[in-house]
Amino acid sequence: MKRRHLLPAALLVLGLLLPLLPTPEYWISLLNYIGLYALVALGLVLLTGVAGLTSFGQAAFVGLGAYSTAYLSLTYGLSPWLGLAAGLALTLASAWLIGAVTLRMSGHYLPLATIAWGISLYFLFGNLEMLNKYDGLSGIPPISIAGFELASGRSIYYLIWFVVLASVLALHNLLDSRPGRAIRALKGGGMMAEAMGVDTRHAKVVAFVMSALLACLSGWLYAHFQRTVNPSPFGLNYGIEYLFMAVIGGVGHIWGALLGAALLTVLKDVLQGLLPRLLGSSGNYELIVFGALMVALLQYAPNGLWPWVRRVFPPPARRGPPPEAEPLRTGGKPAAGEKVLEVKAARKQFGGLVAVNDVSFEVGAGEIVGLIGPNGAGKSTTFNLVTGVLPLSAGDVRYRGESIARLPSREIVLRGIARTFQHVQLLPAMSVLENVALGAHLRGEYHPRGGILASVLRLNRREEARLLHEAARQLHRVGLGEFLHVEAGSLALGQQRIVEIARALCCDPALLLLDEPAAGLRLQEKQALAGLLRQLRADGMSILIVEHDMDFVMNLTDRLVVMEFGTRIAEGRPEAIQKDPAVLEAYLGGVD
CATH class of the missing domain: 3.40.50.300 (P-loop containing nucleotide triphosphate hydrolases)
Known part of the structure; x- marks a missing residue:
């Protein structure tokens, strides 16, 4: 087995065996919390690391998922699965509305707006009589699958981590697709993305809604794992911690969300036991350590810790041209x-x-x-x-x-009409092939504002093959066919300008x-x-x-x-x- 496969394989086997071994219950609970936090951090990787939008209010969406299923289960006796559907629907509607309003902002106004609505939802949870105010709701029934109740930490462990790994796969599929490239283009500036046909406002809202749905999933699992909910875990402090997890692990990397969630959860648990003994009094001293850690990380590892892991266990390099595919349709040329x-x-x-x-x-x-x-x-x-x-x-x-x-x-x-720019506007972390494929955004089979579900489920393989084949064709046309899988930021300035021409030609x-x-x-x-x-x-x-x-x-x-x-x-x-x-x-x- 190759070295880069050893660590993932070992972690997978260990993860599958842990609940079956005489492992301390505390360890299982800690791993469950890591999985729950990783779901929220995954959403922040998409929203902040990929789309370049900062949010401090994701904990509020965790609360929406938790309170929705808790209230419906306790008040109306509905199945937790119906509670999940209701929570996702409520989160979808509220996130779409909040995103449509707040994502028009830029600069420091957007983070401030996310703090504002995060605090608003927190106080809403704590002041509604139907949610028992700050005392919360208890006695929530466990999730049942095929008649088997997931009433313990060991029994719900596999469901939590199945959801986490399925979410990782879904985000991988999304980001390697036409809608995913549109979301990734947001970080490079709206002008370039719009010039390639991307509806940047819609792409921002999609990223925001998907990150909120992942947080809602975490809240649903949390409610049926804890069997009780109250407003405390859904406040601003937790929203900041989730962002810490994404940044520490590597906010631009999907697997970095899991790494950051694991490190911060374990570190927090250790510090909460150690610091009061050292300082002789109780308090949230771990936040001081987190602050110092964040300053050091931003100074010495601004891209997080996951890039260091990738140096030791590099992913397989992509080589060769994309597979042959049916050519994209072309428009008519003007008459002489x-x-x-x-x-x-x-x-x-x-x-x-x-x-x-x-x-x-x-x-x-x-x-x-x-x-x-x-x-x-x-x-x-x-x-x-x-x-x-x-x-x-x-x-x-x-x-x-x-x-x-x-x-x-x-x-x-x-x-x-297609264009290049006076100052090169490529996405440096994306491959040359993906940068050029962005030019064919409006030439896909699905509607330019759709195709999200098809991308997540990998039903868009035919479309992707055609788009990448067209991008490769244009790169060969301009003489850069040997650089398909090279990161665009590693090319010389002159070559980057030629890549921009290839991207423009991809617009037909x-x-x-x-x-x-x-x-x-x-x-x-x-x-x-x-x-x-x-x-x-x-x-x-x-x-x-x-x-x-x-x-x-x-x-x-x-x-x-x-x-x-x-x-x-x-x-x-x-x-x-x-x-x-x-x-x-x-x-x-x-x-x-």
Whole structure:
């Protein structure tokens, strides 16, 4: 057996045998708590580590799951399984509502909002007469499976850990899918994700709801394990501890949630017994140790402890191309002579600053047009107006006869416009193949806002095969076929720019917008890029390119549009632009 398989295999065998051996009941209870806490930490890995959204209120969703099943079991005598269904439904509705409101916030406002609603739900549990206020509910019946009651810690042990491992598998399946890549793209910035067709608001809510459902599952198991519930375990302190678990284990790693839950639970148990004896008085001194531990961890291991485990037991490396699959459907290309893009008196003002001043130009089918000018001329702002990143202050932008001036980025890319960025926007921890596959987000078989359940259950294999096959095809097309499974962040800057082009091509565009694609490329790489763009033009694709390398654009483009201070000052063929007095004035500061 390979070394990397030894530790998981040993832990699995040990976990299966422990309840059958004369193990102390205390150990079994401790492992049960680790499993319950790991479920909540798994949700925080998805929400915070993957999606980049911080929440301190997950303990409140644990309370929703616990109180739902406890109340229905005790008041109406319903089965715990019906209590689970009710808890999940209530959590789904409340998390969707809370997420739709709070996830619009950014910066420090979002964590503060999660603290606010977490505290609100905690006090709600403690003040409702029907929930027996702060005394809580007791005498909760055990879970029964096929007539066998899980009334002890040993008997419920297997159910808890089955749910934990099933949740780990479900998250693995989700993150290795099209919806999972959309959620992972959130951490790289909303602008790039939206430009690839991702509905970022919906993706945030999905991550939030799924993390809440995992917390609800933990609460349901907790209620029937403890057989009593009260508000104490669902307060802000526990919400902070759950976040500690995710961060200590490795907030960006699924297995890190289990590692963090185990370490913090065991450490807390040891410190609660040791510190009062050392200090001579009782109190929550372990929180002081946790705080010091967190500071040290953020200083010396900001990615948590799981990356250290992976160095000792590395996962199997992925090699080779993805399996052959049916090609994705492609859109129709514009006819020769068709006007693909029309920018008509486009204007953008930021307060009193006019960044783009009534700029007009066209791009025809199978044409490469360069947009050039000194720094600060408004070129990238014009790109952002065309792609919906910024709204127009006045004027119009038309694509193949249709006005797209008021459409969001994800609607524009759906129509056949794809782009790269002035500053490379890749997800460095994802493979090159996965980064490029993000460009095909809107070309999947499922609805772009759906497919979550299919991904979790791995029913999307055909879709995934087609998307990855298309991504690999585009990488071979741009000459990076040997880097499929390399982390994108490990590539040189010039290679990362080529990866961005491959990702844009994965969108199946008729119009490709390239923002300084030759920046950082060596001479041979520039020549290869120019050859690729000429081939794309020959295939009928239209290209609008912003570039500062004058030799590159002069030898490549059919026409040039020159901007200065947000205004178009010249337009024509490269040889005419080179002699234009206004252009020489802008670039050289004057002519003889």
